[in-house]
Each structure stands twice: as structure tokens, then as C-alpha cells.
Amino acid sequence: MRRILFTFTLLVAAVIANAQIVNPVNWSFSQKQISANEFELILTAEIENGWHLYSTDLPEGGPIKTSFNFENLENVELIGEVNASKESIETFDNSFQMNLRYFEGEVVFTQKVKVNGTGKVSGYLEFMSCNDETCTPPMDEEFSFELEGETAQVKETSTPEKAGSDRNYWSIFFIAFLGGMAALLTPCVFPMIPMTVSFFTKQSKTKAAGIRNGIWYGVSIIIIYVILGTVVTAVFGAESLNSLSTNPWFNLFFALLLFVFAFSFMGAFEIVLPSSWVNAVDKKADKGGLLGIFFMAFALALVSFSCTGPIVGALIVEAARSGGMAPVVGMLGFSSALAIPFALFAAFPGWLNSLPKSGGWLNSVKVVLGFLEFAFAFKFLSIADMVLDLRIIEREEFFAIWIAIFIGLALYLWGKIRLPHDSPMTHLPVSRFVLGTVVFAFVIYMIPGLWGAPVKLISGFPPPVDYAESPLGVGKSQPAGFVTDGHTTGTMALGIHTGPHGIPLFDDYDKALAYAKETGKPLLIDFTGKGCTNCRKMEDNVWVDQEVKNMFLEEYVIVSLYVDLREKLPEDEQFISETTGKKIRTVGNKWTDFQISRYNRNTQPYYVIVDHTEKELVDGYSYNSDPRSFADWLKTGVEAFKE
Known part of the structure; x- marks a missing residue:
């Protein structure tokens, strides 16, 4: 009886552990013959409710897009590109400052091919999925098709109706x-x-x-x-x-x-x-x-x-x-x-x-619109500047320009500035006085942005906080031991670099662990991703909190492990995962496998606190945008480390 209970307990524990490994997208593959020597390869994604699969046409600098890699083509020629059965949903993402496209529900991807006699197609697809709280790392799924001319099996696949981008x-x-x-x-x-x-x-x-x-x-x-x-x-x-x-x-x-x-x-x-x-x-x-x-x-x-x-x-x-x-x-x-x-x-x-x-009020409307278009023009200039990494219009310069533009608009509304085609004004109308006051209040609101304040009312317009002359804010000193390289970023001994909001971070686990031992601090592991929008939300809404930031700087050594880095590992460092059975090809694959094998998790953001023996001190922490909750969790980790 005891043995039965023990076995049952192990099974329950295994189910609970495996439940933390999510796979919200289920792929199936089929083929359809459309003529004597032409086929349609059908790759169907069934997406769980609440999750979305990123599209195939995301701009650079965002999440990982869905991509199809046809590695081996035997007597087969690809015709055109992969097509989706419905239009992707589109939304503006404040974290990445760009429009992102994704699919929900079910989507069918098709690729036409031409076969010369008997042919084979094999390869793998790569994809990333998110919900409102977490994201999976880039995942891959292998596929293969055997095409035998007119004798090939015909499989019909239903095509969902188009969802559109209604919102x-x-x-x-x-x-x-x-x-x-x-x-x-x-x-x-x-x-x-x-x-x-x-x-x-x-x-x-x-x-x-x-x-x-x-x-x-x-x-x-x-x-x-x-x-x-x-x-x-x-x-x-x-x-x-x-x-x-x-x-x-x-x-x-x-x-x-x-x-x-x-x-x-x-x-x-x-x-x-x-x-x-x-x-x-x-x-x-x-x-x-x-x-x-x-x-x-x-x-x-x-x-x-x-x-x-x-x-x-x-x-x-x-x-x-x-x-x-x-x-x-x-x-x-x-x-x-x-x-x-x-x-x-x-x-x-x-x-x-x-x-x-x-x-004359009609011309005033034109001038006000001119000021607004002048301000928006600098938004496009800042995007070009960030993509080229010229650092001409960094965050401080952007705020300075917008403050100057809207001061000019306020003075114009108050009648202190006259432009061509303006009519003489003998008195200041109440409407212009009120509107000018509102604009000037907006100017005052923007001024703290020069010193690193988030200025959430216009979040999405200025460059991010780490694209600034002073990532920590004007007048704030760098962390102890920080050595600058003459610009906005810097390096420290053992591989520390400037992270979001000027917080010093490692990106190498072994170096971070060694530095934690040297400084006598616990190690905070941040499983994150370059394309993880929920990770950016945590950084923008939680890391910026002063209590959290102080604990990062004073109580912890932090390492950010990016699960979506595409950098190839050297051939002698690539391996087959003992946990998943998949080949580990990239640095991102390595950190994904590390997270799964050590902590039975495969979603980001996910935070772990360990001591110098790599023992987990407290339960891990997933997405929660409440700074107070995260700060309390950090305090619990420090207390457990000191015991």
C-alpha cells in the first residue's frame, strides 16, 4: 500500500512539474496534390485560447517571427513563398515602439512546390508565442514530406475565415x-x-x-x-x-x-x-x-x-x-x-x-496644426537615429526639442508670437488662454524627462530610457566600480554591462556566479528575451521602481539570460538536450535548455534567486507588474540567503 501511495505521489509531482512547461502552439502537417507535378505543403498551427503566434513579417528589432526553413529539397522546387490562410491581427506595442502582427486560434500556412518524379522535403520551422503575461522562447518544429507524383495522398485542410485587423x-x-x-x-x-x-x-x-x-x-x-x-x-x-x-x-x-x-x-x-x-x-x-x-x-x-x-x-x-x-x-x-x-x-x-x-481664428488652427506636425516629425527622425545607432537624438535631446516646440506653441496661443497671415489681436480670447495654459502644463510635465523620469503620458514617442546620454538619469552616478567607455554604455570587470534603467547586468552565467561569490551577494537569474514584450513591460513598470532598483544595485548580482539569441554555438559546443531531445544550436537554445532542465519552466519573464551553491532560495517569480510584490519577493530572497 505504501508503495502504491509513493508511486501515486511521484506521478502527481511529475504532472505538476510538467504543467509548468507550456506548449501553446500545436503543429500538424499534411500535403495536397494540386496537379500532376505540383503539391501544396500544409502546416497548421492550433493556438491555445489567450495565446498568440507571431506573424511571418515582423520588422527587425522585435519578437521572433514565425519562419520556415526548408533545408533539404530532393527533386523539389519551391514555388513562391509561404502564405497564411488569414490576415494577421495588428497592434502597436509600446515596449518595442512598433506595430506587431500575430495570429490567434488556428492558422494554416501553405507552400507550393513542384516535384520532378519522387521527391522529399524536410526542414524545421521556428516560432514564438505570447499571452498577456508571459512568452515562450523561440521554439522549433521539424517537418518532412514525401511526394510521389499522382500517387501521393491528398489531404484537405479547412481554411479559417479571415480575422482581419479590426482593432x-x-x-x-x-x-x-x-x-x-x-x-x-x-x-x-x-x-x-x-x-x-x-x-x-x-x-x-x-x-x-x-x-x-x-x-x-x-x-x-x-x-x-x-x-x-x-x-x-x-x-x-x-x-x-x-x-x-x-x-x-x-x-x-x-x-x-x-x-x-x-x-x-x-x-x-x-x-x-x-x-x-x-x-x-x-x-x-x-x-x-x-x-x-x-x-x-x-x-x-x-x-x-x-x-x-x-x-x-x-x-x-x-x-x-x-x-x-x-x-x-x-x-x-x-x-x-x-x-x-x-x-x-x-x-x-x-x-x-x-x-x-x-x-483670423481659422489661420490660428493651421498654425497649431503646424506646431504638432513639427513635433511629430522628430518622432520619425528619432526612429531613424535609433535604427542607425547614430545617437544624435537621444532621449534628452528629444525631450529638449519637444519642450522647446510646445513652449513656442504656448507662447503663440498666448499671443506672444505672431506668424505670417496672423490677424492683429487686440485682446486674448479666453479659449486661447485656456488652451495655452494646458500646453504649458504639458511642457512642465515633460521637463522631468530630462532627468530620467518615465513621463508615461507620452510613452512611445521619446526614445527608451537606455537610449540616453545618462541612462541612470542626469546627475546620477554610475554604480560602484563602473568604468565607462566614453559613451552612454560601459563595462565592468568580469563582463558587467549597462542594462535597462542603468542597472548593471551580466549576460554570462558563470561570470555572474563567480562575481556573486566574490561580492557575497545572492545571484538573481533573469530569464528573458530580446523579443519578449512581457519582459519589457516588467523592466518598464517594475524595474524602474526606486525600491526595486535600489535592491538590484545594492543586494544582488544579476544575470540576464536571453533565450532568443540567434548566435550560433561553436560546433563542438552544440549538443542534443537530455531533457527535450532537441538539438541545441544557438546561445538562446542553450539558455532555454538551462531553464527547462534546472527549473522546469520555459516561459519568460521568469526570475530565480540562487545562492553560491546554485541552490534555489525561494520559489521563482513570473510576470506580475506590481512593483510592491516584486520588491517583497526580492526581500524574501535576501533573507533566505542570509539564513
Whole structure:
């Protein structure tokens, strides 16, 4: 009886231990013959609820994308690239400052091949998955196919319906709609509302006809701008724009474009289209009928281009960074905001009496928009600077520039600065005083960012805290024993380097353990990943806490082991894992196997505290964004080490 109970206890313990090794993506493979010598290789991923699998087209510098490596091709030729059965979901990740794509549920990848007689295909795929709290390390799955011409087995695979990127598209639509509302308040568009509506009400024989014509005018505006978004998508490709989002030259071009738009709005010059274009469209509009009304809307788009062009350009630039159909969705939102007032005022012309009169305030709207575009231009410049690692616009420089820009905007709103085309102002309107005060309060909020404050309200715009002249913050000294290399990073004896928020870290386990013994401190092992978004959240929200940071600096030696490093191990250091049975090819594979074999875990972030004999002092710590909880765990580790 005791033996049975003992065996049962071991089985329960094994189940509990193995439950900590997660594998949220289950792969299956099949093939389908589509002609005498062509096949479709089918690789199906079933993803657990709450988890997502990263897409195949992530930009550089982010998580590990799903990739397919066809290593051995015997009498087989690949046709085209791997295609997914549905569109990936897209979202902006504040940790990586980029748009990330991923799949949920089930997704089927297919690769067409051409076989000459009997053929074989083998290789492996690499993937990474995350949920809201943790990520798996890059994992690989081997596959093989045997293709035998017309005798090959045909296996059908159902194709899930497309999920789309609805969440991201709705946000783009909303932002573009706000941009259209701002364009309505510019001097090129606002005066056109009463003029155009009056034309429809006078030319239409009945009220119903006037309403119908006004609605068609609004619909025509939407059609024109949506066509513009469609052209942009067609020319650049639905996916290629997203891959360019971290391209330094693409971001540099966007920045220069926004500078031109900003200076135009501020009155340095006007961006106008050739008058011959406007005249040609005007002649078409004179023909009357629905076609004439359409060309009237086209004429509005051309005449108002000096005001709407910079806003449209900025919206397309931002939408283009999202890729997919985002430019089309953006133009739909922008044009809807422009079109709705024309249709409504045509239906209810009496509302025109409630509109404010045109005046100098319209030019002020343009100038304010110019300041905003000027500020956003530096966001694109900073991305190009970070990708090229030029360190011209580091975090401090970025904050200094934005503080200067918004001080200028506040002074403009208070009437202390006048720009070309501004009307004389005898008194300061209450609205400008209030708005100027809000802008100046925003300036005061940003100032601590120069000294290393997180400034979470604009998180995602400035460069990260470790891309700064002073990673620890202006005026703060480096950790004891730290030797700088003349720049923002530094090295210490035994391989310490500057980590997030200026915290000194090791990346070599043996060196870290030796240094922990030398200094008489416990060793904190940080299982992390370059592409682990939840790891970045812990660093941004927990490591930055002053109590946690002080304990890192004073009580612990820390080693960060990156499970997704792609650096190949020397041939004589590669091995087959005794735990998983998989080949350990890279440095990341090595640390993944270390985590699994020692601690029965394969997700990140995961923190372990050990003593000098490598004994685990307390239970490991997974994702929890509460700094107080993490600080208490660190204190428990110190107390256990001292016992």
C-alpha cells in the first residue's frame, strides 16, 4: 500500500512539474496534390485560447517571427513563398515602439512546390508565442514530406475565415476622423461649407433635390479620398509598408515630409496644385448632374489642398506604418469627417446661422496644426537615429526639442508670437488662454524627462530610457566600480554591462556566479528575451521602481539570460538536450535548455534567486507588474540567503 501511495505521489509531482512547461502552439502537417507535378505543403498551427503566434513579417528589432526553413529539397522546387490562410491581427506595442502582427486560434500556412518524379522535403520551422503575461522562447518544429507524383495522398485542410485587423483599423479610422474634423476648421475648407450648401439649396428645384444633391456631394468627397488611399496601398503593397516602418531611410523621408507640411501650415509658403488642374476640374463641374457634383467635390479637394494636403499626408504616413488596408481606412475616416457637415447642412440649411464667422481664428488652427506636425516629425527622425545607432537624438535631446516646440506653441496661443497671415489681436480670447495654459502644463510635465523620469503620458514617442546620454538619469552616478567607455554604455570587470534603467547586468552565467561569490551577494537569474514584450513591460513598470532598483544595485548580482539569441554555438559546443531531445544550436537554445532542465519552466519573464551553491532560495517569480510584490519577493530572497 505504501508503495502504491509513493508511486501515486511521484506521478502527481511529475504532472505538476510538467504543467509548468507550456506548449501553446500545436503543429500538424499534411500535403495536397494540386496537379500532376505540383503539391501544396500544409502546416497548421492550433493556438491555445489567450495565446498568440507571431506573424511571418515582423520588422527587425522585435519578437521572433514565425519562419520556415526548408533545408533539404530532393527533386523539389519551391514555388513562391509561404502564405497564411488569414490576415494577421495588428497592434502597436509600446515596449518595442512598433506595430506587431500575430495570429490567434488556428492558422494554416501553405507552400507550393513542384516535384520532378519522387521527391522529399524536410526542414524545421521556428516560432514564438505570447499571452498577456508571459512568452515562450523561440521554439522549433521539424517537418518532412514525401511526394510521389499522382500517387501521393491528398489531404484537405479547412481554411479559417479571415480575422482581419479590426482593432487597429478602428483606431486608425478614429484618428483620421479627428484629422478630418481639424481640416474642417482650416481657412481653405470652413468658408466652403455655407457657399456650397447655399449653391445646392438655390440650384435645386425642391428641398428633397437639395438634400439628395448635398448627400451625393458628401459621398463624392468620400469616394475621392478613399481612391487616394487605395492608390497608396496598391502602389506600395498592403504588407510592404509595414516592413518599411523601421527602415531608417523611410522614416527620414517621412520626417522631411512632415517638416515641409509644418512650415507650410506656419505660413512659410503654401503647397498648391497647378491652376490648370483646378480649371480643368471646374469645367467638368459646370456640366451639372450627378457627374458635375462629383467634379465639384473634386474641385474642393484640389482648391483646399494647401490646408488638407499636410493633414492628409501626415495621416497617410502614419497609416502606412500600419500596413495592410490602413491607408484606405484612414482616408475613409478623414473624408467622412469632411463629408458629413456638407450633407447635414444641405439637409438642414437653417443650421448655417449657428456657424461661427470666418476670421483670423481659422489661420490660428493651421498654425497649431503646424506646431504638432513639427513635433511629430522628430518622432520619425528619432526612429531613424535609433535604427542607425547614430545617437544624435537621444532621449534628452528629444525631450529638449519637444519642450522647446510646445513652449513656442504656448507662447503663440498666448499671443506672444505672431506668424505670417496672423490677424492683429487686440485682446486674448479666453479659449486661447485656456488652451495655452494646458500646453504649458504639458511642457512642465515633460521637463522631468530630462532627468530620467518615465513621463508615461507620452510613452512611445521619446526614445527608451537606455537610449540616453545618462541612462541612470542626469546627475546620477554610475554604480560602484563602473568604468565607462566614453559613451552612454560601459563595462565592468568580469563582463558587467549597462542594462535597462542603468542597472548593471551580466549576460554570462558563470561570470555572474563567480562575481556573486566574490561580492557575497545572492545571484538573481533573469530569464528573458530580446523579443519578449512581457519582459519589457516588467523592466518598464517594475524595474524602474526606486525600491526595486535600489535592491538590484545594492543586494544582488544579476544575470540576464536571453533565450532568443540567434548566435550560433561553436560546433563542438552544440549538443542534443537530455531533457527535450532537441538539438541545441544557438546561445538562446542553450539558455532555454538551462531553464527547462534546472527549473522546469520555459516561459519568460521568469526570475530565480540562487545562492553560491546554485541552490534555489525561494520559489521563482513570473510576470506580475506590481512593483510592491516584486520588491517583497526580492526581500524574501535576501533573507533566505542570509539564513
